[in-house]
Amino acid sequence: xxxxxxxxxxxxxxxxxxxxxxxxxxxxxxxxxxxxxxxxxxxxxxxxxxxxxxxxxxxxxxxxxxxxxxxxxxxxxxxxxxxxxxxxxxxxxxxxxxxxxxxxxxxxxxxxxxxx
Amino acid sequence: xxxxxxxxxxxxxxxxxxxxxxxxxxxxxxxxxxxxxxxxxxxxxxxxxxxxxxxxxxxxxxxxxxxxxxxxxxxxxxxxxxxxxxxxxxxxxxxxxxxxxxxxxxxxxxxxxxx
Numbered sequence: 001x002x003x004x005x006x007x008x009x010x011x012x013x014x015x016x017x018x019x020x021x022x023x024x025x026x027x028x029x030x031x032x033x034x035x036x037x038x039x040x041x042x043x044x045x046x047x048x049x050x051x052x053x054x055x056x057x058x059x060x061x062x063x064x065x066x067x068x069x070x071x072x073x074x075x076x077x078x079x080x081x082x083x084x085x086x087x088x089x090x091x092x093x094x095x096x097x098x099x100x101x102x103x104x105x106x107x108x109x110x111x112x113x114x115x116x
Numbered sequence: 117x118x119x120x121x122x123x124x125x126x127x128x129x130x131x132x133x134x135x136x137x138x139x140x141x142x143x144x145x146x147x148x149x150x151x152x153x154x155x156x157x158x159x160x161x162x163x164x165x166x167x168x169x170x171x172x173x174x175x176x177x178x179x180x181x182x183x184x185x186x187x188x189x190x191x192x193x194x195x196x197x198x199x200x201x202x203x204x205x206x207x208x209x210x211x212x213x214x215x216x217x218x219x220x221x222x223x224x225x226x227x228x229x230x231x
Contacts, residue, residue: 042223
């Protein structure tokens, strides 16, 4: 499958635990974006990364959230000490270019986090 | 200024009818306006996109109408089919101070096409 791969598809955590969401971009794509989707809401931009660099993290909460895209391996969105309000679908998207207005964003099927 | 306002929130259309979804924006620096389609349990997928240098773009049964002066754009689905039932998101992006061209999404419209 050459598409954007996200795992796990579903994740259940108790309050205070850590959640790690992984994203492998499409083959040949080096730009990764993370979005969060709440019920009845649109997709909210969180962070944009290139290999080994965070380009824009303006949409990511300053505390408990972090993201990385190492030279080797998938991009990881990490949420520490999860709270119920973190329950959402987290989507990863990748592109072959550096800006969304010059190319299509390809989305994965999302990781659905439930915090008990 | 960063918002993209989308309406209606939900829409029910009979098979063969026309579905119309509207979006409005404030930021005049936006210069790329895609529409994404999302089925339940799936990620969004690009449907059609337009840039401000044209007022209309058509791909099959899907048409985007763009009104630059009013800062509005809309999606028209002709001859709507039950298989079109999904959530549709408009979005906008542009290169301007503080932005890396990230897509700003509307809140979505849940379309149901009745057979």
